[in-house]
Amino acid sequence: MSAAHDEEGRFNLSAWALRHQALVVFLISLATAFGILAYTKLAQSEDPPFTFRVMVIRTFWPGATARQVQEEVTDRIGRKLQETPAIDFLRSYSRPGESLIFFTMKDSAPVKDVPQTWYQVRKKVGDIGQTLPQSIQGPYFNDEFGDVYTNIYTLEGDGFSAAQLHDYADELRTVLLRVPGVAKVDYFGDPDQHIYVEITNTQLTRLGISPTQLAQAISSQNSVSPSGTLTTRDDRVFVRPTGQFTDLNALADTLIRINGRSFRLGDIAAIKRGYDDPPVTQMRFQGKPVLGIGVTMQPGGDVIQLGKALDAKMTELQAHLPAGLKLAEVSSMPRAVSRSVDDFLEAVAEAVAIVLVVSLVSLGVRTGMVVVISIPVVLAATALCMYLFDIGLHKVSLGTLVLALGLLVDDAIIAVEMMAVKLEQGWNRTRAAAYAYTSTAFPMLTGTLVTVSGFLPIALAKSSTGEYTRSIFEVSAIALIASWLAAVVLIPMLGYHLLPERKRQAHEPDDHEHDIYGTRFYRRLTGWISWCVERRFVVLAITVILFVVSLAGFTLVPQQFFPSSDRPELLVDVRLPEGASFEATLRQAQRIEKALEGRPEIDHAVDFVGTGAPRFYLPLDQQLQQPNFAQFVITAKSIEDREKLARWLEPKLRNDFPAIRTRLSRLENGPPVGYPVQFRVSGDDIATVRGIAERVAATMRANQNTANVQFDWDEPAERSVRFEVDQKKARELGVTSTDVSSFLAMTLSGYTVAQYRERDKLISVDLRAPKNERIDPSQLLTLAMPTPSGSVPLGTLGRMRNDLEYGVIWERDRQPTITVQSDVRGNAQGIDVTHAVDRQLAQIRSTLPVGYRIEIGGSVEESAKGQTSINAQMPIMVIAVLTLLMIQLQSFARVLMVVLTAPLGLIGVVATLLLFGKPFGFVAMLGVIAMFGIIMRNSVILVDQIEQDIAQGHKRFDAIVGATVRRFRPITLTAAAAVLALIPLLRSNFFGPMATALMGGITSATVLTLFYLPALYATWFRVRGDERDPRPAPSEHSGN
Structure with missing residues (x-):
């Protein structure tokens, strides 16, 4: 036999590795060293990156009601946006003076298409700009809605004005933008500055001027307009007239010419500098208003390294701030990530320790050491591949590493156990290593690829949920393939040096193979398996009953989308x-x-x-x-x-x-959902929609598991005062509705008439009445309004009427939509409560008018999207698994038999979830899908072993029992390693339910592989009880 070939002349990778040990050691050492180095360079984050496919389009229309905004702005923009091919849905609200639209792309849209879609959105809205009201401001587009602030700081100090805080924040921002890894720095709770020109109604009346005249005079004095250029023979000279406002004194000294008279602005109006009045937003810390500073990280950056750099820079900056000015950190993703990574690394270390103990105790010290040495090598190779494929460390990838730890030793245990068996039977090390490859390498490879295929739907899922969990497939695939390579290259080489050869007794012939399955335990095991094969129909019936019971019991398992965060x-x-x-x-x-x-x-x-x-x-x-x-x-x-x-x-x-x-x-895990229980009521008439929503809310409140039932928008509650202009009287006095609106706007909230330029800032100059004229609606009618015919009380031009109007109108796809939403009580799950309420809504749905509907939202809707995207890829997984099994088994009957064992793992899954009260969520579902691959992996290796025995001349009954007995130790050891390695994940909110499900599923699958599968094989191929030798099945040549 060539050193690189087996006894039949086929290439043998294990034999090749033994022949070239120096090269193999060099390559493995190199990969391990680079893997350790790569691990230190892996990007770390709290959550896996996923793309927010949401753009916000915001438009302002001062003075318009919510209904006007909805009809003339929101609806027109929405109608055009619905032409965008990648659109999933529009969600919008219209408030008095403001329109906001959330444009959501389809989850299935490729990430590379997102920038192009945002371009299309801007283009389409730009195309209809001329059809929107002329006085609108915007639309403004925000396609950075999903940007995360890695660090948020507060800047505050007693005695410092908001303007001073802003100036110091600008200095800090300049420094922070130079820190490597910082993408941008934003402010929160930073009020806009204003210069208020306040003039009393009495003054306007005395001077006989209108607000419009005064506004035009101020604006023309401060305008920047082209003044021409002198062109000489050699150059151009720009002419720049002065007159723009340079400070408040200059503004006060401005001469205003109206109706042939001149006034100094400071003599007729009070000029003061201030901030948004009333305020728009405010950030508060320790009971005081503060200025927030948010830092975002560049894409692909290392949040831990960024956190260290920011900590150092902030310590340096704090030392140079003026006395009394303080910086405080109120949110730190680097610290949260560090805690999360440390927790998971602790879980990884615990899992490694568990696997080491299982290997050493079950296989013995020398055999166990072979497996133990392979673990860090495989982990290093996995880290290297993660670095090469740009997979960072986060809660999903780290949790998957823990999950994979129990699986990546499977191949190593199978290979070393087979080699140890042959050594115990008297074979030499080289022959034993080569045989382990010949008999197990390709069944192991098929099993590994089948297991990897079980994760395939996650990789191919076209949804944000699939994107969020994709690294489960990526890390598992890398770790499992690396473990197979280690099992056929590294394990034989380690076994060659560490495993002892059995000393042959003097009386034994050279070709004698020692029977290691003759112990009392293996004799009993042989009897149990023989009993299962003989009474196969009883075993099959019991299994089917347990499976049916588990399916029925699954309806009792609480359902979940994603659990809450551990933050x-x-x-x-x-x-x-x-x-x-x-x-x-x-x-x-x-x-x-x-x-x-x-x-x-x-x-x-x-x-x-x-x-x-x-x-x-x-x-x-x-x-x-x-x-x-x-x-x-x-x-x-x-x-x-x-x-x-x-x-x-x-x-x-x-x-x-x-x-x-x-x-x-x-805080939530997974894509954001909000309230866990949501029902959307949509239709054309708001009053009808609200009536239906009230009935839905009553049904929800009647459910004992709902809490805090709310609408996302209320009854008409925005108090308004309508001034109905007497058009006839207005024409007689020479005023228009615009004049009245301008007078009211200045008197009540003021309006911008010019901009004051201060370095790189533009500060609005607002004309308004003093505060005492702006707060009492009852005084409005007594105010004198200037007209060409002289000042008259506003009440002579019309009358006031109190009214209520909608403060907000929410729509979905341009239809008024009210979302009835609630939290859940205690340990109730949103999906379960939603389904319970939905069943109770059947009667209401049956009476809905045409065009009105009640739709499920919240966790059920998002979970359905995720599951749909996973289910859509299941056929690909099935095809991949069937192809792999057919290549290995080359028999339709055997392939079908292996596939039919996969769902039986649900017996253990349901039992453990019910026993420990764990919910079945999206991550648990992914684990169960992958578990099917794990079960088929064990089944295909056992079936292949049975076929090998039959091909070598064993009678079929003996081949079934003997192969199962010989597979007992590697099957139980790999199951023990996989199950026990999951223990550290039980503490995790995110992976706990999946770990529980897998522990139950793998345990039950192990029992089924050992006792159900032999019975199924015997039934399937009609193996008779007399097809066996009188001697015990696994003796002598049963070591194959």
Whole structure:
């Protein structure tokens, strides 16, 4: 036999490795060293990267009602956007003066098509620009909606104005942008500066001028317009007239010419510098307004290294800040990632230790050491491939490494166990190593590829959920293929040097093979397997009954999309009625701040008034700017403190703040969902939609597992005062509706008439009335309005009428849509509660008018999208598995038999999930799909062993029993390694349910492989009980 070929002359990779040990050692050492180096360079993040396929289009139309905005802006833009090929759906809201549209691409759209789609969106909206109202501002496009702020800091100081904080923040931003890895720096809670020109109604009346005249005069004085160029023989000379405002004194000294008279602006109006009034948003920390500074990382960066660089830079900057000015870190992804990675690395270390112990105890020290040495080599090779394929370390890839640890030793155990058996039977090391390759390499390869194929639907799934979990396939495939290569190259070489040869007894002939299966245990095992084959129909019947029971029991398993995160933050959403002012929202936020003071569980808390928190966490369900909304981000000291705080805070909010809507929630895993239970009611008429939504809400409240049932928008609640102009009287006085609107706009909220330029900043110059004329609607009619015929009381031009209008109109695909949403109580799962409520809605659905519908949203909808994308790829997985099995077994009957064993793992899955009360979620579903591959892997190796025995002349009954007995030790050892290695994952919220399911499934599959599969094989191929020798089946030549 050639050193690189087996006894039949075929190439043998294990024999080749033994022949070229120096080269193999060099290559393995090189790969291991590069793998260790690659591991130190792997990008680290909290969550796997996935693409947000959402763009936000925002448009402002000052003075318009929500209905006008909906009809003339939102609907027109939405109609055009529906022509975009990649669109999934539009979700929009229209508020007084504001339109906002969320354009969501199809989940199946390739990532490379996202930039092109955003270009198409901008182009299509630009094409209809001339059909939108002339006075709109925008539309503005935000295609960075999914950007995550790796670090958020607060800048605050007693005695420092908002403008001073902004100037210091600009200096900090300049420095931070130079830090390697920083992409951009944004501000939060940074109010815009304004210069207010306040003139009383009495002054306007005395001077006989209108707000429009005054605004035009100020604007013309401050305008920048071309003044011409002097062209000489040699050059050009630009002419620049002065007159633009350079400071507040210059503005006050401005001469205003109206109706042939000149006025100094400072003599007729009060000029002051200030900020947004009323405020728009505010970020608060420790009960004070602060300026937030958010840092985002460049794509593909290492968040840990960025965190270290930012920490060093912030320490340096803090030392150079003026006295009293303080920087504080309120959100740090690097620290969260470091904790997450450390936790998972601890789990990896525990899993490695478990596998080592299993190998050493079950195989013996020398045999176990062969497996032990291979583990770091395979892990290093996996890290090297992860680096080459740009797969970073995050919760999904690290959890998959733990999962793979129990599987990557399977091939090593099979190979070394086969080699050890042959050595115990008296073979020499070289022959034993070569035989291990000949008998197991290709069945192992088929089994490995079948297992990898089990993860294939994850890799091919065209959805954000599939994108989020894709590294489960990538890491598993790399680790398992690397483990097979180690099993056929490294393991034989290690076994050659570490495994002992059995000393041949003097009385034994040279060709004698020692029977290692003659022990009492193996005799009993042989008897049990023989009994199963003899009473095959009983075994099959029991198995079928257990399978049917497990299918029925599966309906009792709680269903889940993704579990909540292990991060210590709690979110508190505060929502006041539509129409509530920013000041009212701020007062409620301050009350909650007081309630949280001194709580020992809290590390720190920050709140955002008038808007939601910026995206400090990738799957955050981000809330945008709304004056009646505030959001708290409370960081507890630990997970235990988070839960303790939640138990105290939930009733506190409910009892002490009954007049406002509050929601306490934890951060989510997976794509953002929001409320776990959601039903959308859509139709053309808002009143009808609201009536249906009320019935849906009543049904939801009747369910004992729902809590905090809410609508995403309320009844008409925006208080408005309509001034109905008497057109006849207005014409007599020579005024128009525009003149009235301009007068009211200046009197109430003011409007921008010019811009003041200060270095690189443009500051709005706003004309308005003093505060005492802006806060009492009852005084409006007594105000004198200038007209060409002289000033007259506003009341002579019309009358006031109080009214209510919608503060917001939500739509989905251009139809008014109300989402009825709720949280769940206790340990109830959103998917289960949603399905329970949905069944109760059947009667309401049957009575819906034509064109109206109730749709499921929330976790059920997102889970269905993910499952649909996975199921769509299942045929490819099935084809791949069948092809691999056919190549190996080359028999339709045997392939079908192996495939039929796969679903039986559900027996153990259902039993363990019910026993431990774990939900069956999306990640668990992926694990179960992969488990089918693991089961078929063991089955194909056993079936192949049976076929080998039959081909060597064993009677069929003996071949079934003998092959199963010989496969017992490697099957049970690999199962033990796989199951026990999953123990560290039980602590993980994310992987815990999958680990539980796999532990039960693999355990039951092991039993089925050893006892059910022999019975199935005997039944399938009609093996008779008399097809055996009188001697024990696994003796002598049974070592094959």
